[in-house]
Amino acid sequence: MAVALAGFIGVTGAGTAQGAIPPAPGWNLQWGDDFNGADRTPPSAANWQTDTGHGYPGGPGNWGTGEIQNYTASPDNLSLDGNGNLRITPLRDGAGNWTSARIETQRADFKAPAGGTLRIEGRIQMPNVTGDAALGYWPAFWALGSPYRGNYWNWPGTGEFDIMENVNGINSVWGVLHCGVNPGGPCNETTGLGASRACPGASCQSAFHTYRFEWDRAVTPNELRWYVDDQLFHTVRQNQMDAGTWANMTDHAGYFILLNVAIGGAFPDALGGRTPTAATVPGRPMLVDYVAVWTRGGTPPTDPPPSGSSTLYARTGAGLGDSTGSASSATLATAGGANYDGTPHTPQVFTSSGITRTYNGGATQFDLFVDAGTSVGNGQQVRVSYDRTGDGTWDRTETYEYFATDPVPGYEHYTQARGLKSATGSHGDLVNGKVRIEVWNAIGTGASTLGIGNQSVVRIPFG
Incomplete structure (x- = not known):
């Protein structure tokens, strides 16, 4: 597409999808x-x-x-x-x-x-x-x-x-x-x-x-x-x-x-x-x-990368670690009826520093356990930031679409499948770098709960 003169096969009619990805024997x-x-x-x-x-x-x-x-x-x-x-x-x-x-x-x-x-x-x-x-x-x-x-x-x-x-x-x-x-x-x-x-x-x-x-x-x-x-x-x-x-x-x-x-x-x-x-x-x-x-x-290359080098858990004490720590929870303050979509508001912040790893070309993944209890209309949001050299400059910041929890008590899974709302900067290798996770209520009038320890995990694209 530059400036250039640049197993299952079938031809079907215009506009017709054949369904699932076809099998490819031997592959x-x-x-x-x-x-x-x-x-x-x-x-x-x-x-x-x-x-x-x-x-x-x-x-x-x-x-x-x-x-x-x-x-x-x-x-x-x-x-x-x-x-x-x-x-x-x-x-x-x-x-x-x-x-x-x-x-x-x-x-x-x-x-x-x-x-x-x-x-x-x-x-x-x-x-x-x-x-x-x-x-x-x-x-x-x-x-x-x-x-x-x-x-x-x-x-x-x-x-x-x-x-x-x-x-x-x-x-x-x-x-x-x-x-x-x-x-x-x-x-x-x-x-x-x-x-x-x-x-x-x-x-x-x-x-x-x-x-x-x-x-x-x-x-x-x-x-x-x-x-x-x-x-x-x-x-x-x-x-x-x-x-x-x-x-x-x-x-x-x-x-x-x-x-x-x-x-x-x-x-x-x-x-x-x-x-x-x-x-x-x-x-x-x-x-x-x-x-x-x-x-x-x-x-084949390892896919996904070994969990020990890419999987971080939100832990008690506002840290991110490669071990789960103790299962617990953290409270996300109410948005008070305001709209904080895309802007952290009194967030829970988890940070890991001193990370030296190679960027593998992939994307951030996460699975956060969140619950709004019986509150109606709450939505939790996450922002993931990367400081490549630990100098205090966040070289890559990713804000994901908020997740609207249901008004039924019990944890729900908030994942990257909600979609990326915005991103600034670009990825690169981490040399004594930092990773920061911020979680907050973007909308709603009630507080929410974030599961931590073995309940919320972030997988960073580094090997």
């Missing part, structure tokens, strides 16, 4: 999302983060590709469709401004195990639009090397796998590798090392097809392979480039996966002139039935 499922949920609800915040605007903060403008749309989290642009699909819909307003959507996995550690193979697959229907009406459409299913996250200027050295790209409604899928240096280099940037072919059977736009990428470390030389509906159409081998370029692309924590529909930019313009045009029709969505990651053979 081990590592992660997946089949996008089940109610119409106009967002994709799982535990699995995905939503990109907004015209670029990453501090990164290149227009996402580095010249695309023109503004990415939003609006359900008009990004939502489940209620039929088992993710729906990404580009729209144009009366002034000619385009909006669309782009999401990326929370996890950034998808990697072929040593001596084994990684498989990333999605079942997707491209926007069902062709001809002049499609000029400027640029749907994509792709992956970026984890060191890009938070840096945004080290492309293409850390690697990019374009599993499926398409522009201008052409009946073709492009598979592209980006690596090395820009311009030129062993990957011929900014074009990349790519190939394309027509979708088998029905066109790419009129039906679902299955797009797959494999990174094979079980063969010598190692291979990268691209498939559509189980048909191989592109291969790049390790011996096509120097050892340093290959190592820069593969010897890091892994990759994160992206789905988006851009409008305009270098790739559509290269094949259709200046795009979009007045004839371009908005409102034609890309539908994604599932995305899944499998591995086969080799020695």
Whole structure:
């Protein structure tokens, strides 16, 4: 998706989801999302983060590709469709401004195990639009090397796998590798090392097809392979480039996966002139039935990381520790009828310091036991902060959506599945760093209880 000319298979009708992630005999499922949920609800915040605007903060403008749309989290642009699909819909307003959507996995550690193979697959229907009406459409299913996250200027050295790209409604899928240096280099940037072919059977736009990428470390030389509906159409081998370029692309924590529909930019313009045009029709969505990651053979990375290095418990005395301590509880003060959504109000604070661990590319997880007793309309909220060096500066702060407890006595589980409300800063390795957890009542008129000791746990993305 950069500036570039860049086991269960079946083709079914437009808009039709096939249900659960299909079995893949001989493969081990590592992660997946089949996008089940109610119409106009967002994709799982535990699995995905939503990109907004015209670029990453501090990164290149227009996402580095010249695309023109503004990415939003609006359900008009990004939502489940209620039929088992993710729906990404580009729209144009009366002034000619385009909006669309782009999401990326929370996890950034998808990697072929040593001596084994990684498989990333999605079942997707491209926007069902062709001809002049499609000029400027640029749907994509792709992956970026984890060191890009938070840096945004080290492309293409850390690697990019374009599993499926398409522009201008052409009946073709492009598979592209980006690596090395820009311009030129062993990957011929900014074009990349790519190939394309027509979708088998029905066109790419009129039906679902299955797009797959494999990174094979079980063969010598190692291979990268691209498939559509189980048909191989592109291969790049390790011996096509120097050892340093290959190592820069593969010897890091892994990759994160992206789905988006851009409008305009270098790739559509290269094949259709200046795009979009007045004839371009908005409102034609890309539908994604599932995305899944499998591995086969080799020695897979530990997932999740060993609990001793990543699991912290809220404990008596406002500490966070890697042992449970004594089971107890802490009182969360009432919000007093005010709204403290996103702003800690007399929170319970738990802190751990002196932590030296390596960021694994994942995301924060938590399971907090909370109870509002018989109070009606209470909502508890958590903020997790990371100080990488222990200097008192919180380099990464994550505030999660509040959890509305029921008015029935008894603990309930508040987890990261509620979704990330906001985040500032970026992750990085902890060197004598600190982690802080703040829990408070965001809304309501009654106090709440937080279980501590062995009752509330936070799993930080560090090994």
